[in-house]
Amino acid sequence: MKKLKDKIEDLFDNVIINDFYQNRIFVKTNKESVVSLLNYLKELGYDHLALVSCVDHVEENEFELVYILSAYIHNEHENQEKTNIIIKTRISREKAKFTSIINLFENAEPYEREIFELFGVDFVGHPRLKPLFLEINYETPPFRKDFDTRKFVDDFFANIPIIEEIEDEK
Amino acid sequence: MDRNQIGKWLRSPQKMSNKYSLHAVYFCTGCGIIEIPPSITTRWDAERFGIIPAPNPRQANLFLITGYVSLKTLKAIIRTYEQMLEPKYTVGFGSCPINGGMYWDSYNTIKKLDKYIPIDGWIAGCMPRPEAIFVAVTHLWTLIEKDMATGYIKYRKNYKQYRANQEKIYGSLDWPPLYK
Numbered sequence: 083m084k085k086l087k088d089k090i091e092d093l094f095d096n097v098i099i100n101d102f103y104q105n106r107i108f109v110k111t112n113k114e115s116v117v118s119l120l121n122y123l124k125e126l127g128y129d130h131l132a133l134v135s136c137v138d139h140v141e142e143n144e145f146e147l148v149y150i151l152s153a154y155i156h157n158e159h160e161n162q163e164k165t166n167i168i169i170k171t172r173i174s175r176e177k178a179k180f181t182s183i184i185n186l187f188e189n190a191e192p193y194e195r196e197i198f199e200l201f202g203v204d205f206v207g208h209p210r211l212k213p214l215f216l217e218i219n220y221e222t223p224p225f226r227k228d229f230d231t232r233k234f235v236d237d238f239f240a241n242i243p244i245i246e247e248i249e250d251e252k
Numbered sequence: 253m254d255r256n257q258i259g260k261w262l263r264s265p266q267k268m269s270n271k272y273s274l275h276a277v278y279f280c281t282g283c284g285i286i287e288i289p290p291s292i293t294t295r296w297d298a299e300r301f302g303i304i305p306a307p308n309p310r311q312a313n314l315f316l317i318t319g320y321v322s323l324k325t326l327k328a329i330i331r332t333y334e335q336m337l338e339p340k341y342t343v344g345f346g347s348c349p350i351n352g353g354m355y356w357d358s359y360n361t362i363k364k365l366d367k368y369i370p371i372d373g374w375i376a377g378c379m380p381r382p383e384a385i386f387v388a389v390t391h392l393w394t395l396i397e398k399d400m401a402t403g404y405i406k407y408r409k410n411y412k413q414y415r416a417n418q419e420k421i422y423g424s425l426d427w428p429p430l431y432k
Contacts, residue, residue: 216360217323217422224359232357239363242420245370245413247406 086126086163094119109169113180116171120149120186128153128167134183134193136201140227144172145203147180173203182207200225260397270339271396274314274389275306279332282319284346284379291382301389309335316385317371320348320355321362323421330418333369333407334430340404341396343388344374353378367417370403
């Protein structure tokens with residue numbers, strides 16, 4: 083039987099696979115083939131999307147989106163490997179945009195909303211892309227590396243005046 | 253009853269009963285709430301000091317703010333505080349409500365809580381031990397006895413300033429002002 087690594091390499095170009103660690107496969111790919119790769123892996127039985135995350139590479143002006151997949155049930159008859167699959171892809175940081183994968187994995191919804199709110203990545207095809215956690219609007223999304231928290235604290239919280247007590251009229 | 257205190261009871265029964273029946277709102281924020289279950293149950297037994305957790309803010313008069321206050325929690329804190337009946341006392345618990353603590357440069361955490369609601373006393377430390385709660389409570393007794401725990405009167409008097417500060421954070425609040 084073919085190993086999972088070879089199966090993916092046969093079907094997809096532009097993938098770099100690293101299976102150095104036990105029970106873990108890192109797949110680096112370009113942004114066009116992420117959705118088809120996720121679709122393929124879901125059909126293979128890796129039907130649990132554990133996480134969608136985002137990493138800000140500010141020097142390279144790129145965001146890295148991370149998808150972690152695993153299988154709920156380990157199917158030994160079909161020689162399915164018991165492993166976590168970590169899919170990484172890079173997107174541009176300017177006007178960051180990516181395809182939503184809600185049609186494939188429904189539980190991606192809160193993750194994508196979170197990334198939209200904290201990193202400012204626009205997910206095309208997401209039905210409810212609106213703020214999830216934050217109460218106020220920030221000019222730069224706060225998890226971006228170029229968001230200066232200390233400057234924000236000085237501008238925003240330090241400018242709120244201390245309560246001055248009104249003295250009683252005698 | 254302590255015989256020495258009979259005079260005090262006769263002079264100001266209301267003050268004495270406020271003092272010995274502090275009902276704390278069971279409001280959890282931040283990590284300090286982990287100190288509350290041991291202090292209200294058998295290990296430290298807060299009922300010795302007349303403190304008992306109240307199920308809702310309308311039956312409570314002690315508000316322990318037990319940790320960092322994020323912008324979302326502040327909204328809930330203001331609403332809870334405004335629902336409590338007078339006289340009401342607030343105690344900031346831990347170093348985060350005092351000046352932000354370890355979240356001093358966080359984008360989403362309030363730095364000085366007494367800009368938004370009045371605080372009668374602070375407990376410093378990260379984390380304060382349950383004993384520190386009782387030290388604070390005995391201090392609060394003294395303050396109540398000497399008419400110094402007047403946070404709720406301050407709130408009523410300077411409500412415009414408090415409301416302005418609250419609105420500065422959120423832009424607009426979705427409930428009407430408590431006082432005119």
